[in-house]
Amino acid sequence: MRVNILWGGTGNRATNEAIGSFVASRIGGCERGFADFTTLGVLEQGRLIGGVVYHNYVPEAGVIELSAASTSRRWLTRPVLKAMFGYPFDEIGCQLAVLRVSEENGGMADIARRFGFTSHRIPRLRGRGEAEIIFTLTDDDWRAHAVNRAVSIK
Template sequence: MNIIWGGAGDPATNQAIAAFVADQIDGCERGFSDFTTLGVTEEGRLVAGVVYHNYSPEAGVIELSAAAISKRWLTRPVLNAMFGYPFDEIGCQMAVLRVSEENRGMVSIANRFGFTSYRIPRLRGREEAEIIFTLTDNDWRAHPVNRR
């Protein structure tokens, strides 16, 4: 697995990773605006992506949207890069994920990595709740994956 970055320095890669993620997420047809991306490739093929968006520098909060077609993408180096960007590079104090309550895989991942969850009924429409997950920089740094 290799990590690639999009962003202002590589707008074509940035757009390609964001489109990949949006295509994998139900209800994300509009895509993203004002974002930076991280991609994970395997044998030159994009298998996962993370979009950093809705950044609020005043509050130190950023939202992450992620998707993958491989279950093997969440390696320690990917996790360190994925959370290193918001917490170490741009100084966020909190990362936020919005996940359909029906996305059991992502709900499980967020719970394993120490996110706090808040279930909001009807946030994805009349019949579907969304779970807002938050992860503080303190909780991330205290997580066992960061022990060396």
């Protein structure tokens, strides 16, 4: 599958809002959307199939939160992953990325663990009856991940 990456942000506010809305509409409990955010969108044949919202940025601590959603399981290609994590770790110099996931979203939790995130379960963080898993990924762990290793051709 060939996908294209599209960036939102202050230079492209309409695109930023569209990607932010796309992501928020697919995350339970995110009806209010996001504030002060930048986005990355993934297009297939001109159609938005995935998005990442970068928000809750704390430059003094080098920490940013990511929220993501898609309509296709195949959107996380190597170039998308490199762009997705290149922004926080290479572009703006973060040392930690945070991802919040409902304990009921086993698929997303599995993806986060595969990409090297460490999990911390917080009871009731999504309300009285639902825990949330806070996933953290350091820049060092991301750089050591297999997706960043050169592919050798024999």
